[in-house]
Amino acid sequence: MSSMGDPLHSAERVALDRLGPLLDSAVLTEAVARSPWHAARAGRVLACEVTRVHPRGARGLGVEIHVGLVAGEPGRKISPVARESLIGELVPEDVAHHLAACRARLGKSRRGQVSRRELEGRLFALPELGLVVRERGLDERLDALRLAATPSAGAALVPAADAESVRASLLAHRLGKRCVVRVRGDGAGGPRSVVVKGYRTGSGRATVADGLARRLRDGGLDGRGGVRVPRPLGVVEDMEAAVMEDLPDDGGAWLARGDESVAHAAGRALAALHASPVQVEAWHGPDAERTVVDRFAALLATARPELALRVGRSLVQARLALAALAPGEVRLAHRDYHEKQITNDAEGAVIYDFDTVCMADPALDLGNFLAHVTLAALRHPIDEAAVAAAFLDGYGVPDRALARRVSTYRSVSCLRLACVHGLAVGGDALARGLLER
Secondary structure (H helix, E strand, O other): OOOOOOOOOHHHHHHOOOOHHHHHHHHHHHHHHOOOOHHOOEEEEEEEEEEEEEEOOHHHHEEEEEEEEEEEOOOOOOOOOOOEEEEEEEEEHHHHHHHHHHHHHHHHHHOOOOHHHOOOOOOEEEEHOEEEEOOOOOOOOOHHHHHHHHHHHHHOOOOOHHHOOOOEEEEEEEOOEEEEEEEEEEEEEEEEEEEEEEEOOOOOOOHHHHHHHHHHHHOEEOOOEEEEOEEEEEEEHHHOEEEEOOOOOOOOOOHOOOOOOHHHHHHHHHHHHHHHOOOOEEEEOOOHHHHHHHHHHHHHHHOHHHHHHHHHHHHHHHHHHOOOOOOOOOEEEEEOOOOEEEEOOOEEEEOOOOOOOOOOOOOHHHHHHHHHHHHHHHHHOOOHHHHHHHHHHHHHHOOOHHHHHHHHHHHHHHHHHHHHOOOOOOOHHOOOOHHOO
16 A cells, blocks of 8 residues: 555554454454453344444554444343443454553552452353443543542532442543543532543653643633633642533534534634644654554454555555645644634634644645544535535635645545444445545
8 A cells, every 4th residue: 555665553454354344343342242341231133233443553553433222131122232342452462462561450459440349241252253341431541530430539620519329431442542531510609511531650740731721811712702612620640630611512413413513613723723822743644644544444454455545546646736735825734633622612613622733734724624524414414515514614615725725635634534434333435435536
């Protein structure tokens, strides 16, 4: 796939050799149905499917799995399907060795996520598939997850609430990298909640995230101009966690509805971010973008040989377009701007998640967002052109030079999204649709 050398780590290549059977829902379902995890469930497995594959360098590949369960006995009335999520690791080393190492680290009581007795059914191996699997919320590198396991550990975060009413819910978990937990409590003043974002223990990322949020708000993204970032509330150092205010968020459902008013707000919010005086050390230019898309293209072409020729053609076009980009003004950029990172309420637009923030050409964010609009149009009956136009109108319709760079980054982002979604079960149609755009 690459004349610049193999873009994949050797461990990722080893894991890729084991990926094929996992993409067969029947094979994966049968393996999970025989697992100790399923034996402890009050339900029968309907189907398992891979929903996403992550490259993890020397750690191989990460796999997100959705499981459909049906409660009840055969021949009797059954309840509606319940869906649960599991996290898998396709590792380059021996599966039994990796499982034992994970158990040893997670079994340490100081982590506070699970007892040794409970661990057996929640962390297990599928040796026939080369996979180590765990429930969401178990992670030896993220101490903040003990909030989800033991909500009382977060009582100090909602001091106005009755300690016995404190509860927590896990919103997101990326293995070994970060997690998001909502902590709620009830008190005399009514319910209160905060959002806690945890990072790899000892990384220092929580302090960086809290400091960046404060700088962004001081730089104008505090709501006075109709655009804001969540208010930072401090850092829990022993959990490597940043605490912030909890704001309403529909998880990006607005784009599935084709809501042009929110699209307009998303454009306006992005313009405000790009106008921020805040600067960071990280930079992301055309070469860095090519490196990202090279890796995902190599994954898809190897895992889905039937798409390799089409991916290869799109990759060549993307490389040529990136190499030909005229230099643009460099500004503060989000680098992962899509519908789930923006919401709109009575007080204005809210931008979330600045873990990938960098200095870059504004066209990078604009093109990425428009590629997500294309993805949404392939999934839902929305007017892609109208939503895109509303977004660009909110931003301030780009001049001709910027528009050309936006077109390039949109095409490159469509290729990357095709590679991401093409690695999920049933993702072939989405991948082909994105590659055609």
